[in-house]
Amino acid sequence: MRYRFLTISPKGEHVPVSIKLDFLATNNAAEYEACLLGLRSAISLNIKKLVVHGDSSLVINQITGSWKIKSNSLAPYQAKIEELDMYFEEIHYIHLPREENQFADALSKLAALVNIPDHIDSMPLCVERRSAPSYINEINGTEEDEIESWYTSILKFKDTGEYPDNLDARGKRELRMLSTLFVEANGGQLYKKTVQGVLLRCIDQKTADKVMEEVHDGECGPHMNAHLLTRKIMRLGYYWTTMEADC
Structure with a gap:
């Protein structure tokens, strides 16, 4: 089982994370796991205002209280999310249609394809945009020895x-x-x-x-x-x- 989340800063910086679960979990439990990890990551960055987009209508509606949680296995997730919500000055949960969540779906497929060895906890992913060829690396008007x-x-x-x-x-x-x-x-x-x-x-x-x-x-x-x-x-x-x- 794998899940994923994407953190986007107000300046448009993207921080993607895709994770594999080494224990049995339902799809809904995996969605809750992704939400919790995203909240913890935001807290660690001292973020106070957060908008959470999720493509699972069930999970989003349960978190917002629109739907009742009937599964005993999901109730602890809801309790933990309510506990973490207290760290934010402002937080909103919004349902995002799956067809508009292409980046997260790509992360999910990547996690399914990559075989992470047991002795490695994480494998970094770097996606960059380059406006010039890599061989253009000179800094005009600055001596290399002066660069920190x-x-x-x-x-x-x-x-x-x-x-x-x-x-x-x-x-x-x-x-x-x-x-x-x-x-x-x-x-x-x-x-x-x-x-x-x-x-x-x-x-x-x-x-x-x-x-x-x-x-x-x-x-x-x-x-x-x-x-x-x-x-x-x-x-x-x-x-x-x-x-x-x-x-």
Whole structure:
């Protein structure tokens, strides 16, 4: 059984999530699971005003109180949703016809097709729009040495507990959460810790470009897609946040 949800910010940023359930559940229970996870994700991001769109008329009408819950197995879900609703200043539940919910349906099909190994809890999905070819990566009027590395803020926070001056409360919270995924070792070098406990060395964009070029120019390199190239670089012990998109 799989379920999915999509978070959309006021600025139009999309954060898709598709999840497989490793326990028996009805379709209605899966819809409730998706709703609960979406609410928890919104709470973790300190969102106070939320509009929830769902393509299950039964679940939406039960949540809003328009229909009574007759199934004892679904009643605990309703109680938990009412508990989480208290975290929001404003929340609305709206039924969305399934034909208008194409993105979520695509996520559901993807979760059904992908076989996630038992030792991996999640597999990230990145969907980006590019307005120019990938080889156009020069920054006009700026020396590369003057560009701050993507991990500078993380490393500084782990060293001193200080935040960048331009961060608001939400940004500070995200930085604290992000910093827990990294460890500092070998005299100030930052490493990304994988779920298997492997440490991947964090590198800046200039070094990353060289690594991608060398690995792709190697044996069988031209036949690798972005996902395989990323996995090979990680096996070599390197990491940066946009590596799959860059590959």
